[in-house]
Amino acid sequence: MRFSYxxxxxxxxxxxxxxxxxxxxxxxxxxxxxxILHILSGRAGNSGNAAIVWGLRMPRIVLALLVGASxxxxxxxxxxxxxxxxxxPYIVGISSGASxxxxLILVLGLSGPVLGLDPLPLAxxxxxxxxxxxxxxxxxxxxxxxxxxxxLAGVAVSALISALTSFIMIMGRRDLQAIFFWIMGGFYSANxxxxxLIAPYAVAGIVLIWSYCRDLNVMLMGDEEAQHLGLDxxxxxxxxxxxxxxxxxxxxxxxxxxxxxxxxxxxxxRLLIGPDHRRLLWGSLLxxxxxxxxxxxxxxxxxxxxxxxxxxxxxxxxxxxFIYLLYRRxx
Amino acid sequence: MSLxxxxxxxxxxxxxxxxxxxxLTADRGLLTGVIGPNGSGKSTLIKAVSGLLxxxxxxxxxxxxxxxxxxxxxxxxxxxVLAQDIHIEFEFTxxxxxxxxxxxxxxxxxxxxxxxxxxxxxxxxxxxxxxxADRSVTTISGGERQRVLxxxxxxxxxxxxxxxxxxxxxxxxxxxxxxxxxxxLAAEKAIAVLGVFHDLNLxxxxxxxxxxxxxxxxxxxxxxxxxxxxxxxxxxxxIQIVVERSRHSGALLVEML
Numbered sequence: 001m002r003f004s005y006x007x008x009x010x011x012x013x014x015x016x017x018x019x020x021x022x023x024x025x026x027x028x029x030x031x032x033x034x035x036i037l038h039i040l041s042g043r044a045g046n047s048g049n050a051a052i053v054w055g056l057r058m059p060r061i062v063l064a065l066l067v068g069a070s071x072x073x074x075x076x077x078x079x080x081x082x083x084x085x086x087x088x089p090y091i092v093g094i095s096s097g098a099s100x101x102x103x104l105i106l107v108l109g110l111s112g113p114v115l116g117l118d119p120l121p122l123a124x125x126x127x128x129x130x131x132x133x134x135x136x137x138x139x140x141x142x143x144x145x146x147x148x149x150x151x152l153a154g155v156a157v158s159a160l161i162s163a164l165t166s167f168i169m170i171m172g173r174r175d176l177q178a179i180f181f182w183i184m185g186g187f188y189s190a191n192x193x194x195x196x197l198i199a200p201y202a203v204a205g206i207v208l209i210w211s212y213c214r215d216l217n218v219m220l221m222g223d224e225e226a227q228h229l230g231l232d233x234x235x236x237x238x239x240x241x242x243x244x245x246x247x248x249x250x251x252x253x254x255x256x257x258x259x260x261x262x263x264x265x266x267x268x269x270r271l272l273i274g275p276d277h278r279r280l281l282w283g284s285l286l287x288x289x290x291x292x293x294x295x296x297x298x299x300x301x302x303x304x305x306x307x308x309x310x311x312x313x314x315x316x317x318x319x320x321x322f323i324y325l326l327y328r329r330x331x
Numbered sequence: 332m333s334l335x336x337x338x339x340x341x342x343x344x345x346x347x348x349x350x351x352x353x354x355l356t357a358d359r360g361l362l363t364g365v366i367g368p369n370g371s372g373k374s375t376l377i378k379a380v381s382g383l384l385x386x387x388x389x390x391x392x393x394x395x396x397x398x399x400x401x402x403x404x405x406x407x408x409x410x411x412v413l414a415q416d417i418h419i420e421f422e423f424t425x426x427x428x429x430x431x432x433x434x435x436x437x438x439x440x441x442x443x444x445x446x447x448x449x450x451x452x453x454x455x456x457x458x459x460x461x462x463x464a465d466r467s468v469t470t471i472s473g474g475e476r477q478r479v480l481x482x483x484x485x486x487x488x489x490x491x492x493x494x495x496x497x498x499x500x501x502x503x504x505x506x507x508x509x510x511x512x513x514x515x516l517a518a519e520k521a522i523a524v525l526g527v528f529h530d531l532n533l534x535x536x537x538x539x540x541x542x543x544x545x546x547x548x549x550x551x552x553x554x555x556x557x558x559x560x561x562x563x564x565x566x567x568x569x570i571q572i573v574v575e576r577s578r579h580s581g582a583l584l585v586e587m588l
Contacts, residue, residue: 085421214439220419227383228414229432230405230407230434232402274422275423
């Protein structure tokens with residue numbers, strides 16, 4: 001079943017707008033739609049409700065949107081680079097590296113700003129890039145990156161780092177719940193500072209990926225074929241891996257490990273509008289943002305007033321869908 | 332000066348040379364066929380000339396310029412390759428695949444223009460694949476895919492066309508069609524065609540020159556009459572043949588005994 005591209009994008013835009021409206025309306029505190037209109041148009045002054053809408057709900061929506069779009073785009077690129085529709089943004093060890101960084105900070109109890117930045121996202125960002133860098137170095141031989149080795153190195157490095165993280169969690173038992181919550185991913189601490197932290201990476205990364213869309217198409221033909229069509233395969237691979245690592249690391253540093261979105265979103269978009277990346281990119285960005293905002297609404301409201309980690313929601317929605325895709329593929 | 336000059340190249344995989352000091356030339360307007368037994372280095376030759384292998388010695392020049400001095404993109408503008416057994420798992424339409432032949436001519440974010448679309452369309456007409464244009468490339472047959480990839484190579488409008496067994500999956504109608512097309516490209520458009528062929532009769536019929544490979548070096552090089560002799564074939568393939576002229580077409584016929 002293929003949708004026409006325009007119809008698909010139109011439906012996504014409508015759904016995204018509806019999801020954003022829902023996300024502003026729903027929450028632990030009931031605020032009537034007319035009050036929210038007043039607040040958003042800036043006529044409500046500094047009431048408590050205005051603080052909730054502007055200080056809590058809006059940054060949370062924008063952050064979910066950016067993280068969802070980033071993971072969707074990064075997943076799309078990696079699926080093309082690996083020529084495997086089941087690759088995801090965490091394939092090169094980013095999730096495990098970020099978790100290790102976050103766990104260290106939580107166990108050590110650091111909370112003061114480092115270089116003017118929150119230490120937690122900073123450590124997660126550094127951990128993520130460190131893990132990705134290690135995996136690249138392991139799979140780089142004679143200036144070429146072997147995709148197969150990259151996959152195996154990703155699994156091995158992730159396993160090693162996860163073991164280290166578990167060890168740290170056992171050592172710092174009293175912080176177990178905080179670490180666990182961080183690893184499951186979520187937007188409960190969302191603020192405008194985090195939005196500003198991730199926005200440059202998201203925007204620059206997505207613009208760069210956009211300029212590589214035709215190269216991604218050619219890349220799907222295989223390394224040799226891509227070179228026959230004039231692509232500098234190794235250079236393109238390196239650039240794309242670096243960009244997706246930065247994009248994913250930035251997203252993970254503010255939201256934790258939110259699984260399945262980077263895997264399912266590009267895959268589903270490809271099933272619906274085909275593999276041409278010049279279209280697929282917009283599909284993946286919008287669908288990623290939509291899925292993330294809906295998941296966050298569920299995370300906030302399912303057990304309100306307490307929160308469910310978003311990563312749990314995306315796994316519960318994503319895993320069955322993934323199994324369905326595997327089943328379809330197997331037939 | 333020949334368009335393609337291969338001078339004494341030694342190359343292979345992982346330090347083991349497959350080609351041992353091989354030399355050849357390919358000229359505009361000529362169809363050059365490469366024949367030889369399995370493992371004699373035919374596909375390696377195609378890979379070397381397409382710039383995928385690094386040479387341990389010797390050099391390859393295209394249009395008077397060494398191959399290693401081309402960027403991949405500049406190379407793809409003058410050299411197109413139809414490789415063997417390409418599998419495409421992603422559901423691109425046939426038209427999208429053929430249009431990829433225009434990739435090296437387009438800027439980073441440039442879309443295909445009217446002339447690119449015309450070139451794509453014509454390449455599909457010439458390879459009898461236009462009726463497949465909107466089909467997914469994952470649902471067509473092996474022979475159809477081979478023609479689609481030939482169309483993609485044509486869309487590159489290259490001066491040198493490298494073909495690794497371009498007719499291996501084709502039925503006889505499309506074998507004849509492809510053979511005619513290759514002759515036409517060489518004769519009318521002055522393209523240099525270098526192709527690997529397994530079918531000696533087909534090679535004898537359409538090629539201007541033949542190159543007989545044996546263990547990574549050239550055993551014979553010349554017109555089909557000069558190359559396809561019982562002696563040469565016995566020395567390379569180890570089988571007895573007789574060569575005669577067809578009473579109907581006048582073409583060279585190779586018959587295994």
